[in-house]
């Protein structure tokens with residue numbers, strides 16, 4: 001029996017998020033450039049006869065019923081599809097804010113699938129793993145192999161990995177949950193309706209300068225509806241935009257987490273220190289994105 005396996009579940013950041021329209025199945029068609037932060041949760045798997053789950057960490061108490069945790073959901077769905085799947089006890093150290101637009105639960109579920117794949121000698125391209133990722137949540141597929149790439153469809157269509165220049169970011173969250181379905185609903189699109197707007201720019205960065213320009217030509221279409229539901233998002237964006245050296249400030253996913261990009265780690269660290277002084281109760285992280 002192999003020893004305990006472990007993996008990191010990094011925060012997902014939507015550097016851009018264009019909503020193309022509302023599909024007949026109720027989901028929204030998206031186009032999003034996704035990157036991953038260094039900061040995140042941690043998940044381990046101790047091989048054993050039965051599926052078990054334990055959770056600890058600063059945001060564990062906020063992440064809902066243990067029985068409904070997305071780690072368990074993904075593991076159960078995979079066990080239903082792969083005969084004789086070897087399981088064990090998952091231990092999750094939960095640090096990311098919950099319902100925050102940075103895919104915490106999705107990244108945890110994807111991490112569980114990576115550990116089960118490793119334990120059972122399954123490739124991540126195995127059809128059952130791909131299917132379970134899709135069924136567990138729209139963001140789980142992109143979190144399976146956490147590398148920057150374009151994501152489209154409802155989240156299940158993935159572009160090739162992109163080698164972005166190093167990005168130095170500050171992530172901030174006012175510690176108010178924002179529910180993803182409510183934000184999509186507040187966008188107000190009817191079934192089959194499309195959202196007008198300039199197309200997503202091609203992402204082909206040769207330098208951080210070129211990438212900043214491409215990012216500025218794009219947007220997050222969920223920012224407006226999210227801000228209408230949670231005004232603290234606007235406040236967070238204004239605070240970040242006013243920090244010295246901020247090159248771009250934008251919301252991730254359906255919020256409330258917002259991020260800003262800087263030229264180097266000291267600039268990001270200084271901005272993070274400033275926000276911590278201004279808003280001591282908020283979640284503030286200076287981190288690299290890849």
Ligand SMILES: C[C@](O)(CO)[C@H](O)COP(=O)(O)OP(=O)(O)OC[C@H]1O[C@@H](n2ccc(N)nc2=O)[C@H](O)[C@@H]1O
Nearest residue numbers: 026027028106137138139140154155180181184253254
């Ligand atoms: C906004 C993003 O975070 C961008 O990365 C994701 O699209 C949301 O991913 P997620 O939280 O994993 O989403 P899910 O848990 O699958 O879906 C929650 C709800 O969000 C809405 N939803 C989600 C994804 C999508 N492409 N269209 C949608 O309309 C649906 O109402 C869905 O019932």
Ligand SMILES: Nc1ncnc2c1ncn2[C@@H]1O[C@H](COP(=O)(O)OP(=O)(O)OP(=O)(O)O)[C@@H](O)[C@H]1O
Nearest residue numbers: 064069070098099100101102103104105108139253
């Ligand atoms: N491991 C988990 N971590 C966080 N939330 C979880 C987890 N498992 C289940 N949940 C539930 O999922 C809901 C969404 O939480 P999550 O943190 O994944 O949202 P999010 O950051 O907005 O995700 P996304 O960016 O994919 O929309 C929460 O209301 C929570 O109860």
